[in-house]
Amino acid sequence: MNRVPSTNLFSLPVTTISCHQEHQHWQQIIRQQEEEIQQLRTLLLDVMDQYNCRSLRHDAIDYYQDLNQLQTKLDRLHRDLICNGVDCSPAKQELACGNAHFGLSATIERHTTLLISEFSRIKDGCLQFLSGMMSLNLL
Template sequence: MTPTAQPIPTSSPITTAGCHQDNQHWKQIIRQQEEEILQLRSLLHDVMEQHNCRSLRYDAIDYYRALNHLQGDINQLRRNIICESNECMYHSENASCKDTRYGLSATIERHATKVINEFTRVKDGCLQFLSGMMSLNLL
């Protein structure tokens, strides 16, 4: 799984290039989080399909729902804060951080860190649950 995201230093004034770099940095981290969410959801789906024990299913369902909720948070983060159009891939001279695509660039770190911290909490619990199942030879 991926390590915790390292924030980008923001001591200097935000430039257009810095804004674009921040956006790309957080897009990459969010993409990694989504890949991990997909992997964990797949494992949990397998648990739910293979085991009829109510306590195992309830735990798996709880983690699955928490991961679905996180995916929803990531989708909202992408919609509201992260610039994902093709224009964002290139450093356009007329696109500034004041452009609506980057209007919330100063808050990307705060919002993304909140989602990442919640994901880390859910992931840790989920991995502990799955590890317990492996130690009991249930996976």
């Protein structure tokens, strides 16, 4: 059997430039997810405000709660792995690359990929629910 040599991510040097690029990349992905979550929550709030039908409200509430939980996870990811602290001012972002904790881009990527997958699942169900309402001329 031929073995492929494994690359240890922790042994690769992390330059300040690549660190800042990774930092910006993950911030942008999280920001996009947050914008989409907010848009879906706004639509679901409209459904809950307009319709008293128990099944419609129940589904809308379920999706809304799922999106809230996902937003909480994104907030935690952003705080713990991207900003590496509670406050994430621009000055703090510059310091993030001096900290070895930030160099764990594989961890950030793994967590972000899981959240994106979870969001895709929730979003697909939510959009199917909303498009069903549109086909019934309820929206």
